[in-house]
Amino acid sequence: MAAPARKPRPQHVLTVDSTQQLGPHLVRVVLTGDSLADFGAAEHTDAYVKLIFVDPALGLEPPYDLAALRESLPAAQQPVTRTYTVRAIDRAARRLTLDFVTHGDTGYAGPWAMTAQPGDSAVVRGPGGAYSPRPDVDWHLMAGDLSAMPAIAAALESLPSSAKGVVLLEVEAGADALDITAPEGVEVSWLVNPDTGDADFLARAIDAAPWPTDVSEGAVQVFAHGERESIKAVRRVLKQREVPRGSISISGYWARGRTEDVFQAEKKTPVGMIED
Missing domain, CATH: 3.40.50.80 (Nucleotide-binding domain of ferredoxin-NADP reductase (FNR) module)
Incomplete structure (x- = not known):
């Protein structure tokens, strides 16, 4: 018998709270939203999320039915996902911190992070992750x-x-x-x-x-x-x-x-x- 399909991780519809240029190739973006109170379990230090980018010309409101969009949209309008490691999560304050490596206007997420302004929206799915350092290792x-x-x-x-x-x-x-x-x-x-x-x-x-x-x-x-x-x-x-x-x-x-x-x-x- 085939294993049951894994349930998709939830989408979080968030808002940019602040941004900070940490270095020439690194931008920090802090996102906020009420759904972060239920942002998975804090099991792993390499926790990651997937940012979801949907063509704004489509006029869609998140959360998105990604499966339906991938079936119905032409290649040029397909949703884009980009994976980023969580730098910090504060569930009580509803704040998610992500650090973006940037190289000019190349790609999707880097340029978005460089131009993001407080109040901008962002949709992320997650978290995933697999690693935590063992405290008993020499x-x-x-x-x-x-x-x-x-x-x-x-x-x-x-x-x-x-x-x-x-x-x-x-x-x-x-x-x-x-x-x-x-x-x-x-x-x-x-x-x-x-x-x-x-x-x-x-x-x-x-x-x-x-x-x-x-x-x-x-x-x-x-x-x-x-x-x-x-x-x-x-x-x-x-x-x-x-x-x-x-x-x-x-x-x-x-x-x-x-x-x-x-x-x-x-x-x-x-x-x-x-x-x-």
């Missing part, structure tokens, strides 16, 4: 690019004060580095890599990190997410260091030269797979 490695920063920052805030580990964050410019809170025993390094074509940059830094001798299950936990080719190189290093697969959270969040639609479509093809 050593944590968290690594990624700016797209992974919200999840890493949230994970660091959830760690006990006694936690130990290394955080490696790859950015294009030093101005992208932010002050993030971490336990005293966790070393946070911002690694400037202006050569966006160097997919092995982060992997080399991970390989050179001060690894503990014991990398067995329960001794080490790894969170590594970011650009797809970069994360493939990271996976190779983790295999060489014989880190157990069960101790690793790893995936590509995006792929250079691909729209999110193409990136998502490629996930189950050979080019899109992180694992060999």
Whole structure:
């Protein structure tokens, strides 16, 4: 018997409360709305939502029947979804904070975040998520690019004060580095890599990190997410260091030269797979 279809995560119709330029490639948008009081469970530090963009010329009011729209609309008017990690959720205050990586006018969500004004509407579906740092692990490695920063920052805030580990964050410019809170025993390094074509940059830094001798299950936990080719190189290093697969959270969040639609479509093809 086939498994029952998964119930779609709820849509939240929200309003922009404020925006803030955190760095040359990062914009913070705070959304508010009464439905955030019921915004899922706070189980994972890599919680994410999908922003839903529908052509305003259609004159539709959210929440949207996405299945019906995808069946009835021509390709040029199909709804667009973009995935973003939750930086913070305050259910009591009904506030959801998202950080957007931006590269000029490229894409949908980045340009929207750059031009968003208080009072603008936004529709998100979620949350999803799968990772939380284990408080009993001896050593944590968290690594990624700016797209992974919200999840890493949230994970660091959830760690006990006694936690130990290394955080490696790859950015294009030093101005992208932010002050993030971490336990005293966790070393946070911002690694400037202006050569966006160097997919092995982060992997080399991970390989050179001060690894503990014991990398067995329960001794080490790894969170590594970011650009797809970069994360493939990271996976190779983790295999060489014989880190157990069960101790690793790893995936590509995006792929250079691909729209999110193409990136998502490629996930189950050979080019899109992180694992060999």
